[in-house]
Amino acid sequence: GPQEAYPDRRAGARLGRWKASVPELLTPYMLPQENGNRHGTRWLRLRGIHGGTLLVQNPIPFDFSVNPWSDQELWESRHWDELPAFEAAAARGLYLNLDAAQRGVGTATCGPDTLDQYRVYPGLYRMELVFLLE
Numbered sequence: 001g002p003q004e005a006y007p008d009r010r011a012g013a014r015l016g017r018w019k020a021s022v023p024e025l026l027t028p029y030m031l032p033q034e035n036g037n038r039h040g041t042r043w044l045r046l047r048g049i050h051g052g053t054l055l056v057q058n059p060i061p062f063d064f065s066v067n068p069w070s071d072q073e074l075w076e077s078r079h080w081d082e083l084p085a086f087e088a089a090a091a092r093g094l095y096l097n098l099d100a101a102q103r104g105v106g107t108a109t110c111g112p113d114t115l116d117q118y119r120v121y122p123g124l125y126r127m128e129l130v131f132l133l134e
Contacts, residue, residue, distance in 0.1 A: 003027075004065075005039040008104030008118040013039065022094060023086065025066050032077040036065045037102055045134075046096070055132040056098065062127060063099040070095060100127040 002020065004027045005013035027035040041064050043057035056064070067074075068089035077083050104118025 004036050006037055006063075006102055006105050006118075007039060008106070008114060010039050015040065022066050022068065022090065028080055032069075032074045032080055032083060034065070034071065034074065034097075036067065037063050037097075037099075038065065039063050039102065053134040055130075055134055057130050057132075058128060060127070062129070063097075063102045065097045067095045067097070068092070098127070098129060100125040 001013035025036045040061040046054045101120045104114040106114040
């Protein structure tokens with residue numbers, strides 16, 4: 001759907017074709033962290049500012065997120081105003097995360113931990129993606 005979704009929240013997200021800008025894909029949690037995941041994606045088309053597009057597809061649904069900040073920047077920031085401004089960060093480029101599996105939301109820091117069926121355990125995970133430049 002148009003909002004972020006993780007394996008344990010997928011019932012609240014609708015399957016369909018959606019169009020969004022990068023800022024619309026972000027979820028600004030109180031504490032900066034990984035955010036904006038889209039679960040169960042079949043294909044993804046990213047359009048650059050100069051008109052080129054990248055198509056990513058896979059017959060097995062995958063997860064993705066797009067972010068202007070690195071994982072390190074998110075990890076080291078305690079408040080959103082400590083991150084570089086969106087425009088400045090996006091001008092450097094964007095981070096596209098493509099995941100074969102994502103853990104459900106919840107870490108037991110301020111509520112219950114993620115249920116067992118929504119955890120990602122050590123193991124072999126395979127993903128075959130097709131990338132097409134259009």
